[in-house]
Amino acid sequence: MPQLEVDGAALRYDDEGPRDGDGVPLVFVHGWTANRHRWDHQMAHFAERRRVIRFDLRGHGESSGAGVKTVAELAADLLALLDHLEIDRFVPVGHSMGGMISQTVALSHPERVERMVLVNSIGRMTYSRGRGLLMGVSTLVPFKLFVAANIQRAFAPGYPRDEIRAYIKSSADTPREVVMTLYGAMRAFDVLDRAGEIQAPTLMIHGYHDVQLPVRQMLRMAKACPDATVRILDAGHELPVEKPAELTAAIDAFVSVGPASPARPSPRARLS
Numbered sequence: 001m002p003q004l005e006v007d008g009a010a011l012r013y014d015d016e017g018p019r020d021g022d023g024v025p026l027v028f029v030h031g032w033t034a035n036r037h038r039w040d041h042q043m044a045h046f047a048e049r050r051r052v053i054r055f056d057l058r059g060h061g062e063s064s065g066a067g068v069k070t071v072a073e074l075a076a077d078l079l080a081l082l083d084h085l086e087i088d089r090f091v092p093v094g095h096s097m098g099g100m101i102s103q104t105v106a107l108s109h110p111e112r113v114e115r116m117v118l119v120n121s122i123g124r125m126t127y128s129r130g131r132g133l134l135m136g137v138s139t140l141v142p143f144k145l146f147v148a149a150n151i152q153r154a155f156a157p158g159y160p161r162d163e164i165r166a167y168i169k170s171s172a173d174t175p176r177e178v179v180m181t182l183y184g185a186m187r188a189f190d191v192l193d194r195a196g197e198i199q200a201p202t203l204m205i206h207g208y209h210d211v212q213l214p215v216r217q218m219l220r221m222a223k224a225c226p227d228a229t230v231r232i233l234d235a236g237h238e239l240p241v242e243k244p245a246e247l248t249a250a251i252d253a254f255v256s257v258g259p260a261s262p263a264r265p266s267p268r269a270r271l272s
């Protein structure tokens with residue numbers, strides 16, 4: 001069971017696929033209250049072709065540790081894991097908060113990020129009435145109810161209810177302190193004004209029905225990114241499990257074009 005001790009946490013990770021496969025490793029970073037298994041479909045596909053890493057963020061899944069208050073601290077965990085695995089250049093694939101972690105690394109260590117995939121992720125969280133309401137009642141209702149309400153609104157209508165229940169159960173295993181402090185970390189995260197500095201070609205793929213991080217916020221960021229490709233799918237916030245095959249195919253097409261050339265200073269995102 002591979003794990004790495006980092007700054008008071010034991011990070012559980014998987015490192016699969018051929019070392020001499022196609023291109024630099026893909027590194028999958030899950031979102032808030034999730035765990036590395038949200039990437040099961042993508043891991044199974046890419047591990048046949050290239051080196052792929054995924055891990056549980058501290059305090060999530062099988063990783064221990066708490067006390068982290070900023071997205072930058074989570075990004076430091078990711079970099080520590082990659083240093084341990086002797087991975088210099090890579091392609092981060094981050095979902096939601098995992099995308100915020102990816103953006104942080106792309107800005108702080110541009111030389112290490114060959115390409116980047118942001119799945120239902122944005123550069124700044126703006127106020128939403130649903131979230132405001134949930135946060136307002138978060139101290140009044142049992143923790144499991146709070147988590148359940150958050151997960152429920154993360155799926156587009158029609159997603160199987162029993163599968164949603166399983167995600168609620170695994171998310172509710174995340175310690176309350178971790179959930180609440182990282183919520184604050186996401187609220188404080190703001191790199192929108194720095195989107196123009198992102199050098200890596202970036203695929204921004206988003207569920208049209210995402211009510212948590214609405215697609216218009218992603219488009220705002222894409223416009224500011226020098227080299228962004230936008231895909232919008234018929235899904236909610238939980239794209240990796242709502243549309244696993246479509247997401248995998250989109251990532252595959254994006255990373256199969258070979259090493260990235262330097263970002264072009266074009267202000268216009270390409271829509272595909």
Ligand SMILES: O=C(O)CCC(=O)CC(=O)O
Nearest residue numbers: 031032096097098131212
């Ligand atoms: O905006 C919300 O209410 C939740 C955001 C979220 O779920 C982030 C994530 O999935 O990482």
